[in-house]
Amino acid sequence: MALFWFLHLYLSQFKWITALLQKHSEIRMRGIDLPDDLIVEVLSLLPVKSLLQLKCVNKSWNSLISDPKFVKLHLQLSTPNRNLALVQYDRPDCRVLTFPLNHLLHNPSTTIPTHQFICKDNIQFQVIGSCHGLICLLRKSYTSDHTNIHFRFWNPATRVISKELGSFQQSNYHAHDRHRYIFGYDNFTGSYKVVLMCSGKVKIFNIGDNIWTEISSFPRFDHDVSLGSDRVNNGVYLNGTVNWIAFQDDLSCSTYSWMQRDTTLEQYMIILLDLGTETYKQLQPPRGDGVNLVVPRFEPTIAVLMDCLCFSHYVKRTHFIIWKMTKFGFEQSWTQFLKISFQNLQVDNNFSDWNQYQTFMFPLCLSENGETLILASSLPGLCQVILYNLRRNRVERTKDLGRIWSFAKDYVESLASIR
Structure with missing residues (x-):
């Protein structure tokens, strides 16, 4: 002793x-x-x-x-050592780097050390998500008639990266079909999985078996909620499940028509898919004081903050609201976690260009003490992280680094690996 x-x-x-x-x-x-x-x-x-x-x-x-x-x-x-995984497009390279979260919290004006770039590729990489310290990277390469897609699983702490897995081809005739991916862990079988949603279909890639299977009984919801911001709103992993936002099944809206009008929260739902049983559950989004809030041409987003499923959206171009599900899987447990005015966040709400609506601002994570909310912004001229201190109602910003933050995912260091 x-x-x-x-x-x-x-x-x-x-x-x-x-x-x-x-x-x-x-x-x-x-x-x-x-x-x-x-x-x-x-x-x-x-x-x-x-x-x-x-x-x-x-x-x-x-x-x-x-x-x-x-x-x-x-x-x-072990004590979680939290980091951010970022992607930077610097033609012709697409690079992935990692950055300690504590450095950002203690010194927001710090410069991202460029020597920490780890992966390089002359095509395209995308960070899909993280689980148990593993980063799921999606890589695309293109030919004249199809797109090659595969995944690699990288542990930045151990510098171990897997071989190419889950490869498939997508015809360029369907290039506009919306593909959404979520990375998670099946607690029942102890295996990592990638979930793919496309054209109303849901498929699961079991990394241990290296095969894709389709959930045949899955209803054909309209999953195309993310208007060009697939890097933000694919979905999240939590407690053996993956969760994402979809339109209600009787509201199959085209992307174009949806862009032309505001939406209400009742038009959305959250789909919870259990990776062990491969069964799903529909959850209703939160309702503010019993009122069906109008979401002004911004897509809502979901995130995991302090191990709780959270739902965020904008109201009347004046406030950013985050709801927290205090009892996971029970929609009756939605409670308003934060309501922050754009004025307090020091962001401009005068949007004249539709492109500025896309991925305007979304939550990345909370600090360990729960006092600082870390938001990523991808507005032109404001591509940075916003650190909002909840207790002091104070805002600090990082340097503008282009669209690098709009691809950010947080992860913890571990010894996990996928070969």
């Missing part, structure tokens, strides 16, 4: 690697082995970078840290 607290003391002072190695060597020299349970408990608290270094101590530790059971335990017990 004394050794355990000794290590905890050094852990808090960021000197635990040296202390752990020295103490372990001293004990081994005396012919005494540390209990396996103690070693596992201590190692499971360490950050990924340190564990990768400790794998070199001996074969036993390397085997332990690489064991899938330890990987799962570490994900459950």
Whole structure:
């Protein structure tokens, strides 16, 4: 027990690697082995970078840290080290980079270090989502008559990236069909999955089996809600389910006609798909004080904030509202989490160009203490992150980095991998 607290003391002072190695060597020299349970408990608290270094101590530790059971335990017990995964299009390259969230919170004016660009490609990459520290990357390449699509799964913390998986082709005759993807984890089978929605059909790619299957009983909802902002509103993963916004099944609106008018919240629904049972549930969006609010030509978005499903939208070009589902899966539990005026957010609400409506502003995440809401904006001249302090009603901004933030996803560091 004394050794355990000794290590905890050094852990808090960021000197635990040296202390752990020295103490372990001293004990081994005396012919005494540390209990396996103690070693596992201590190692499971360490950050990924340190564990990768400790794998070199001996074969036993390397085997332990690489064991899938330890990987799962570490994900459950370690302190989350949250990051953002970003995409930057810089012709002819499309680059993916990662950035620690704490750096952004403590110094919003900081410059993104360009040397942290990790993946490069001369075609197109898109960050679909994150789960257990893995980033799902979609890659597209083009020929004269079709588009090649495949996925790679990258762990930025370990620098391990999978081979190309889930490949399929899309005919260019259907190039305008809306494809939406969500990445998640099936808790029942312990496998990662990608969900595809297109033309009213829903397909699931099981990464372990490397096959696509269609959910034949899935109703043909109108999933084409996102007007050009597929990088924002594909959907979210939460508690073994994927969730996305669709039009009500009797309101199949064309993109053009929907662009010409405002919509009301009752025209939308949220679809919850259980990745284990592959069954779905329809959820109604929140209603403000029993009134069916008009959404002025902005699409609503969903996000996960502090492990809660959230629904956000704009009202009368004056306010940004976020609702929180306090009991997941129960639409009666919607409560208004935030209502922020555009004035407090210091954003201009005078939109003259329809393109400015698309992906105007959307929530990325909340800080660990719940005091700072991190919003991404993709308005022309305002392509940056907005840090809104809930307690002090104060706004800080990052530098304008082009459309880089409109592709951002948050993730936690882990040892997980897909080969």
